């Protein structure tokens with residue numbers, strides 16, 4: 140029987156990046172309302188200043204700041220109120236020393252004024268007279284023209300995954316259509332005689348198809364479009380046809396199950412029968428997830444993930460995600476925390492070990508407790524808060540050690 144020679148995770152990722160370096164994502168124009176979580180295709184360059192005019196950040200009186208110097212409750216400065224700025228209107232008022240004008244929050248600063256004193260730091264004696272009871276600095280409570288965004292400034296760079304704040308920035312510039320990367324398409328195949336659809340009756344010996352669903356969700360999470368999924372039996376012809384169908388409909392085919400070395404593990408054979416380069420690597424130094432296949436069929440990426448649900452998801456995170464990030468030219472910083480291990484956990488010799496953990500926060504400090512479940516147990520992952528990676532050269536992790544925990 141043929142056994143696999145494992146390669147490092149980094150090598151696996153590099154093989155994929157190198158082999159598929161010519162994969163280029165197309166772009167599409169979408170409405171701003173549909174742009175959230177998509178990746179920007181081109182730098183957005185501002186054609187305007189935001190704000191277009193100097194605005195007040197508070198409700199108050201536009202004044203000449205120097206007039207207020209030394210003002211207190213007991214010795215206020217007396218100013219003449221020359222009028223009121225109307226919200227949304229251009230103002231023709233001109234403020235000079237000894238004068239002031241009322242401005243609402245967001246209102247235009249009249250010419251001559253260089254600060255706004257908050258209403259609560261003043262007292263209006265009558266329609267024409269204001270007492271200023273506190274000093275303000277020059278430019279205090281004013282947002283200057285272009286202070287937020289300048290004309291010709293790169294507002295958002297290509298390759299940014301658009302978050303709600305980006306959407307707001309685009310709205311501030313009146314950009315209602317955005318050019319984003321088209322999502323790469325993925326087709327998902329679950330293999331195994333024992334695998335049944337989740338709505339089918341569960342007969343003894345059968346297993347519900349977890350992987351199609353968890354992999355679809357993981358795919359969506361990282362910006363892939365799932366174009367289809369199917370369950371196939373451990374049958375060479377059926378498997379080959381399913382892969383061919385997947386290759387026609389998508390850019391990436393993900394299989395799970397049948398990637399090991401058992402007698403009914405046809406994945407490798409089926410991929411190799413399609414022509415092209417076929418299997419590029421079989422076996423990665425990762426726990427869980429060692430029996431992974433990386434292949435090229437008809438010029439497209441095919442990944443054979445292990446059948447165990449946690450293994451399949453782990454390999455997806457370790458190998459598929461970095462490739463998709465590269466495709467999108469993304470440079471995401473994964474959210475992590477530093478936590479103290481509450482127990483020892485052994486590593487597997489010759490592998491990067493992914494250890495799922497539960498996190499507790501006590502008196503401002505994080506504690507991570509490793510989970511000892513098996514890779515066939517989905518709750519080992521669904522009940523976890525994060526994971527740590529024990530690198531290949533390390534001898535496990537010790538109680539009391541501080542570790543970086545990747546949050547799930």
Ligand SMILES: Nc1nc2c(c(=O)[nH]1)N[C@H]1C(S)=C(S)[C@@H](COP(=O)(O)OP(=O)(O)OC[C@H]3O[C@@H](n4cnc5c(N)ncnc54)[C@H](O)[C@@H]3O)O[C@H]1N2
Nearest residue numbers: 329346347348349350351396397398399430445446447450
């Ligand atoms: N002789 C060896 N045997 C095995 C090795 C090895 O190195 N030498 N590696 C083990 C490891 S580690 C894993 S992981 C599994 C991976 O095997 P396969 O990828 O061939 O997966 P299957 O045997 O088809 O399935 C494994 C397990 O997962 C269940 N499964 C499969 N698909 C799904 C699905 N869509 N939803 C839910 N559960 C699924 C399946 O019923 C099996 O229980 O190989 C070991 N063996």
Ligand code: MOO
Nearest residue numbers: 427428429450514
């Ligand atoms: O490595 Mo397997 O993927 O442990 O379960």
